[in-house]
Structure formats: C-alpha cells, structure tokens
Amino acid sequence: MKPLVIENLSKSFEGLQAVWDVSFQIEAGERVVIIGPNGAGKTTLFNLITGVLPPTEGRIHLFGEEVTHLPSHRRTRLGIARTFQITNLFPELTLHENILLAVLGTHPRQYVMHKAVTSFGPIVEKTQSLLSEWGFEENMHTLVRNLSYGMQRQIEVIMALACDAKLLLLDEATAGLPPGEISTLSSMILKLDPKITLLIIEHDMNVAFQLAHRMIVLQNGRVIAEGPPEKIKVDSKVQEIYLGEEGVENA
Amino acid sequence: MEALGALRGGELRRPMELRKLLAYFFTAALLVLYPFIVPSQYFTTLATQVLIFSTFSMGLNLLLGYTGMASLGHGALFGAGAYVPALLSKYVINNFWIGMSTGLLMALLISVVFALIAVRISGVYFIFITLALGQVIWALVFGWKSVTGGDEGITGLGSPLVWPSFSLSGGNQYYYLALLFFLIVLMITYRVITSPFGHAMVGIRENESRMRALGFNVWRCKFIAFVVSGVISGLAGVIWAYYTGFVNPRDASFERSTEAVLMVILGGSGTFLGPVVGTTIILIIKNIVAIYTKRWLFVLGMAYILIILFASKGVMGALKGRLKGLLGQT
Numbered sequence: 001m002k003p004l005v006i007e008n009l010s011k012s013f014e015g016l017q018a019v020w021d022v023s024f025q026i027e028a029g030e031r032v033v034i035i036g037p038n039g040a041g042k043t044t045l046f047n048l049i050t051g052v053l054p055p056t057e058g059r060i061h062l063f064g065e066e067v068t069h070l071p072s073h074r075r076t077r078l079g080i081a082r083t084f085q086i087t088n089l090f091p092e093l094t095l096h097e098n099i100l101l102a103v104l105g106t107h108p109r110q111y112v113m114h115k116a117v118t119s120f121g122p123i124v125e126k127t128q129s130l131l132s133e134w135g136f137e138e139n140m141h142t143l144v145r146n147l148s149y150g151m152q153r154q155i156e157v158i159m160a161l162a163c164d165a166k167l168l169l170l171d172e173a174t175a176g177l178p179p180g181e182i183s184t185l186s187s188m189i190l191k192l193d194p195k196i197t198l199l200i201i202e203h204d205m206n207v208a209f210q211l212a213h214r215m216i217v218l219q220n221g222r223v224i225a226e227g228p229p230e231k232i233k234v235d236s237k238v239q240e241i242y243l244g245e246e247g248v249e250n251a
Numbered sequence: 252m253e254a255l256g257a258l259r260g261g262e263l264r265r266p267m268e269l270r271k272l273l274a275y276f277f278t279a280a281l282l283v284l285y286p287f288i289v290p291s292q293y294f295t296t297l298a299t300q301v302l303i304f305s306t307f308s309m310g311l312n313l314l315l316g317y318t319g320m321a322s323l324g325h326g327a328l329f330g331a332g333a334y335v336p337a338l339l340s341k342y343v344i345n346n347f348w349i350g351m352s353t354g355l356l357m358a359l360l361i362s363v364v365f366a367l368i369a370v371r372i373s374g375v376y377f378i379f380i381t382l383a384l385g386q387v388i389w390a391l392v393f394g395w396k397s398v399t400g401g402d403e404g405i406t407g408l409g410s411p412l413v414w415p416s417f418s419l420s421g422g423n424q425y426y427y428l429a430l431l432f433f434l435i436v437l438m439i440t441y442r443v444i445t446s447p448f449g450h451a452m453v454g455i456r457e458n459e460s461r462m463r464a465l466g467f468n469v470w471r472c473k474f475i476a477f478v479v480s481g482v483i484s485g486l487a488g489v490i491w492a493y494y495t496g497f498v499n500p501r502d503a504s505f506e507r508s509t510e511a512v513l514m515v516i517l518g519g520s521g522t523f524l525g526p527v528v529g530t531t532i533i534l535i536i537k538n539i540v541a542i543y544t545k546r547w548l549f550v551l552g553m554a555y556i557l558i559i560l561f562a563s564k565g566v567m568g569a570l571k572g573r574l575k576g577l578l579g580q581t
Contacts, residue, residue: 105465
C-alpha cells in the first residue's frame with residue numbers, strides 16, 4: 001500500500017495557480033525531496049496533503065484511503081505528520097508539555113478528563129523516552145520559547161515523530177539554521193527509522209542530495225523534473241532554473 | 252556524597268508533605284467552623300456569596316483561562332441554572348434535588364446550543380457571538396412576563412425540600428450547601444486541568460492550528476470545554492437561586508457575565524485558584540462600595556481597566572512571579 005498517491009492536484013488562489021496538475025506517488029520507506037524556487041508551491045502542496053487547504057481539483061490518497069476531503073486531524077490519525085517551515089510549537093509551554101501534547105494528539109484517551117494524565121503509563125513513558133532518545137531530558141522543564149532556535153527546529157521533528165507517523169512531511173527542517181546546526185538536523189533525519197516514509201521540502205542542496213532517494217522539482221506549481229538525485233543534478237532544466245548559480249560555482 | 256544528598260532530599264520532603272497535610276487540615280477546619288468563628292452573620296453571608304460565585308468563575312475559568320475562549324454569555328447559563336428551579340418552585344414543586352437536576356439539564360441544553368453556534372468562531376467574534384446569545388436568554392426572561400415575572404422576577408424559592416422531612420433554612424445551612432458544591436467543583440476542576448483533556452485545552456489556547464496538525468479534533472475539544480464550563484456555571488446559578496430565594500433578570504444579564512470574566516482575570520485566568528481569589532476580592536470590594544455608592548458598574552469598569560493595565564496576569568500570576576523571584580529562579 002503506497003503511503004501517498006497524488007492525482008492531478010491543483011490549487012488556485014483567486015487567479016494565482018499555486019499548484020498545477022501535480023501527480024506523483026511515494027513508496028513505503030522512500031525518502032523523496034521536493035526542491036524548487038521560492039513560490040513554486042511546495043508548502044501549498046504540503047498544506048493540501050495535510051488538509052490545511054482544500055484542493056481546487058484532484059485527489060489525494062493516504063495509505064490507500066482517499067482523504068481529499070478529510071479534515072487535518074483525521075489525516076494525522078491515518079499516520080501522517082508534518083513539521084512547519086516557520087517554527088510552530090507551543091512557546092509558552094515547557095518542552096515536556098509540547099511533547100506530551102504531540103503524544104496525546106493521536107492517543108485514544110485524549111478526551112479523558114477524570115484522571116490525571118500522569119496516571120496513563122504509556123503516555124508518560126512515550127513522552128519520556130522521546131525526550132531521552134533525542135537527548136532533551138535536561139531541558140524538559142524549560143519553556144520552549146527559551147530554547148535555542150536550533151533546538152526548536154529539532155523539537156519540530158520530535159513532535160512529528162511522537163504520533164508514530166508512518167509518513168513524515170518535513171517542511172524545510174533546516175530553515176534558518178547556521179551551517180553547524182544544519183548537519184545536526186540532517187543527521188537527526190538520517191537516524192530516523194528507515195521504515196518511516198519521508199517527504200521533504202529542502203532548500204539546502206547539500207542536505208537535499210544527502211537525504212533523497214528521489215527528487216521532485218517544482219516550478220510555478222508544476223512538476224518540471226523527477227528522478228534520482230544523480231539525474232536531477234545533471235538535468236539541464238533544473239540547472240537552468242534552480243541550480244543555475246550553484247552549478248556554475250561547483251563547475 | 253550521593254547518599255547524603257538523598258538523605259537530605261528525604262528529610263526535606265517529609266516536612267513538606269506534613270506541612271501540606273496540615274495546611275489542608277486547617278483549611279478544611281477553618282471552612283467548616285467559619286460560621287461560628289466570625290463575629291456576625293454578615294461574614295457568613297459574604298462567604299456564601301464568595302463560594303457560589305467562585306463556583307461560577309471556576310466554571311468560566313475552564314473555558315476562558317484554560318481553553319482561551321472568552322465567553323461573555325456565561326451569565327445566561329448562570330441564569331438558566333437559577334431560573335429553572337425558580338419556575339419549578341412557582342408552578343410545580345419546591346424540591347432541591349429536582350430543582351437542581353432540571354436546572355443543570357437546562358444549563359446543559361443551552362450550553363450545547365450556544366456551543367454549536369459559537370465554537371466555530373474564534374477570537375473577538377467569539378466574544379461578540381456569546382454576548383449576543385447571552386442577551387437572547389436575558390431578553391427571554393425579561394420579556395416573557397406572564398411566565399418569568401419580567402423585571403420583577405420570581406420569589407419564594409426559600410426553604411426547598413432536601414429530604415422528605417427536611418428543608419433548607421437559615422444562613423448557616425446555605426453556607427454549607429454552597430461550600431459542599433464549591434468543594435465538588437474545586438475537585439472536578441483539579442481533575443480536569445490535570446487530565447489529558449485539560450492538557451488539550453491548554454494546547455488549544457496556546458496554538459490551535461498546531462493542535463489540529465497533531466491530530467486533535469479541536470472543534471470537539473472546544474465544544475466539550477464549553478459545555479462542561481457552562482454546566483458548572485449553571486450549577487452556581489442553581490445554588491444562587493436557592494440561597495437568595497428569588498431570581499430576577501439580572502441573574503441572566505450581561506453584568507453577571509462581565510463580573511465573572513473580571514473575577515477570573517483579576518485572580519489569574521488559567522490558574523487553579525485564581526478565580527477564587529478574584530471572586531473574593533471583587534465581592535469584598537462590591538460590598539464595601541455598596542455602602543457608599545450605587546455605581547457598582549462604574550467601579551467594575553474601572554477595576555477592569557486597572558487590571559488589564561497593571562496586572563494582566565492577575566493576582567496569582569503576579570504572586571507566581573514574586574515567589575519565583577524569592578526562590579532565585581527566573
């Protein structure tokens with residue numbers, strides 16, 4: 001069963017065609033990186049896949065189920081999670097509370113109100129193990145807004161992992177990070193369970209080529225190239241519109 | 252070294268727990284003996300009011316403070332809880348338990364209707380729509396003179412039957428009644444805010460769209476929070492009606508709503524005991540002001556502005572900062 005199948009997906013905003021007849025499929029365990037210049041429609045595509053925006057046309061299937069008109073939270077429960085290009089956490093809550101909410105998000109007992117959350121062993125343990133697994137135990141009682149930006153970017157990923165997602169959408173996980181911390185984050189992504197399918201938007205070309213099994217190039221809302229990284233690297237169209245400068249630099 | 256640390260920790264922990272236990276015991280003893288300690292009935296009356304309105308503001312706090320939804324329609328839910336037992340006593344039967352259960356049922360029904368209409372809307376429009384919905388209920392009890400008595404309200408709820416041969420009377424009995432339901436709601440509130448659902452409420456307050464991405468059905472959470480909060484407000488209305496022995500449209504008015512909002516904000520919205528602190532302060536001020544002037548609404552408005560300007564986190568928020576400062580934490 002394919003984690004994600006997109007058929008002829010389009011989205012227009014009052015005349016602006018943000019996504020234009022996009023179709024592709026992702027196999028289980030695959031790591032697909034989407035690249036493209038600013039305004040190519042990458043984040044809009046993520047918003048369509050996760051149900052933040054309704055598509056104008058086309059269909060989306062997650063794990064064999066059509067979800068085109070399903071609300072966000074129902075899609076999350078099918079096993080899809082995302083991170084945000086612009087850090088989107090609970091800044092006024094502690095790190096522990098952030099992760100706890102992420103764990104609760106897909107937990108069937110989230111509506112329980114007569115028992116303390118601490119009495120649910122599996123929820124507590126999972127929160128704890130995520131924090132220790134990624135080395136954040138020390139900071140667990142710190143308000144997230146007081147943590148460094150680099151840490152916040154990592155927390156984005158950990159929160160996406162907390163709901164046991166089988167398909168993870170990473171929207172520029174490395175956005176705004178200094179070079180040193182970019183590698184921390186990309187190695188974090190490389191460490192993820194290989195069974196997790198990844199769809200990644202990435203601006204940093206080194207990271208993109210490092211992570212990708214396959215690449216999709218978007219421009220003006222259309223897919224203009226698709227294939228393994230080696231092929232994309234030498235694709236003349238891609239070099240022209242996107243890698244142009246960098247291609248010249250490398251040459 | 253490690254053993255020493257552990258020992259010290261243990262030594263420290265035990266007196267802490269003992270102190271906590273003692274604090275609970277003395278608080279409980281004080282609350283129970285209160286009517287016999289105070290110099291006059293006036294203080295028992297005041298305390299009864301504080302208990303009832305604390306119940307109300309704790310209910311509102313679950314929605315306003317924890318879920319981040321500022322309702323200006325909760326006065327109507329309080330009013331619904333007050334009017335139903337009053338109507339029942341006037342036309343059918345003056346029994347406490349029947350009055351209470353029907354009052355709660357009505358508060359539940361109206362909360363559900365309010366929530367169905369208002370929950371989809373957020374921010375300042377939520378305030379407007381709850382205000383409008385509240386005014387509908389107020390207009391109903393004010394205008395439907397033949398049934399509700401209009402401006403005059405309904406009298407004669409005094410001494411409801413709680414047991415076949417026992418009816419409530421006397422200030423102290425109402426004090427204990429209010430205390431009982433105050434403590435029940437205090438416990439419910441504590442349970443809710445520490446529960447998974449309580450955490451979800453706070454998550455919605457902090458970042459609604461993120462909650463959606465995490466898999467929460469935000470609409471359903473807000474709906475449930477609204478209804479729970481509304482029923483608690485209705486409960487306060489029921490006790491209030493029995494305590495005062497009569498109801499009038501003011502019990503379902505905009506003034507009730509804003510007063511409760513102020514109690515929550517003054518005490519510290521989104522804190523466990525904030526509403527109780529806020530209610531106590533407001534009612535004491537209200538009683539003092541009443542001696543000198545009838546312009547209570549003016550004072551209320553001024554208090555509102557002062558709180559927003561100088562203590563937007565309320566008394567509990569300010570205390571928390573002060574305590575942390577004393578302990579050397581930031």
